[in-house]
Amino acid sequence: MWKYKKNYLTIIMTLLLACFALTGCGNKSLEEGLELLESGDYEASVDKFKEAAKKDRDAGEAYRGIGIAEWELGQYEAARNAFETALENKAEKTATIYNFLGNCEMQLGNGKAALNYYNLGMSLEDCGKEMLQEMRFNEIAAYEQCGEWENAKAKLAEYTADYPDDARAAREAEFFETQQ
Numbered sequence: 330m331w332k333y334k335k336n337y338l339t340i341i342m343t344l345l346l347a348c349f350a351l352t353g354c355g356n357k358s359l360e361e362g363l364e365l366l367e368s369g370d371y372e373a374s375v376d377k378f379k380e381a382a383k384k385d386r387d388a389g390e391a392y393r394g395i396g397i398a399e400w401e402l403g404q405y406e407a408a409r410n411a412f413e414t415a416l417e418n419k420a421e422k423t424a425t426i427y428n429f430l431g432n433c434e435m436q437l438g439n440g441k442a443a444l445n446y447y448n449l450g451m452s453l454e455d456c457g458k459e460m461l462q463e464m465r466f467n468e469i470a471a472y473e474q475c476g477e478w479e480n481a482k483a484k485l486a487e488y489t490a491d492y493p494d495d496a497r498a499a500r501e502a503e504f505f506e507t508q509q
Contacts, residue, residue: 356381356384356386356387356391358377358378358380358381358384358391359377359378359381359387359390359391359394361377362374362375362376362377362378362380362381362391362394362398363394365377366378366394366397366398366401369401371398371399371401371402372398372402374394374398375395375398375399375402378391378392378394378395378398379391379395381394382395382418388418388419389415389416389417389418389419389420389421390415390420391415392411392412392414392415392418392420393411393412393415393420393426395407395408395411395414395415396408396409396411396412396415396426396429397429399411400429400432400433405433405436405437406433406437408429408433409430409433409434409437412426412429412430412433413430422449422453423450423453423455424450424451424453424455424456424457424460424461424464425450425460426450427446427447427449427450427453427464428446428447428450428460428463428464428467430443430446430450431443431444431445431446431447431450431464431467431471432467434446435467435470435471435474438474440471440472440473440474440475441471441475443467443471443474444468444471444472444475447464447467447468447471448468450464451464451465451468462491462492462495465484465487465488465491466488466495466497466498468484469481469484469485469488469501472484478505478508481505482505485498485501485502485505489502
């Protein structure tokens, strides 16, 4: 039910490139890791990002890159750990990174932890309309995973009121109707 869109990956990579350009970052391993990530060579990008993280310069961004690559590889625990390490190493706290963290927790069956990350992400200033909609929908799934059906129904009602044309929400509402 929760969803990861490829355009988030593109946005993140664009932001990383802009960061490198603005700061005059000389960390070649980080740049090479980003190029490998963009080309879809996720395993090689993890290696390059780890190399960059060892240099300690831009470690937060290197761990963010590791998290994205591990997510793409379906290694959700490794991705979660990398995103958490990115935040510990002063990577910018963004709605996108919290959405990734929440999605990792959902994949790992940790709905309560996912809810926490989604709420943190939705509270940030950089949480745009599309990301907010994505995380609100993910929040419904997290409540379902926790078995908190009443909270899920309430969040779905709020969501469908705000996004009446969302086909995913309509299918979800139909599901809830069959459960009564």
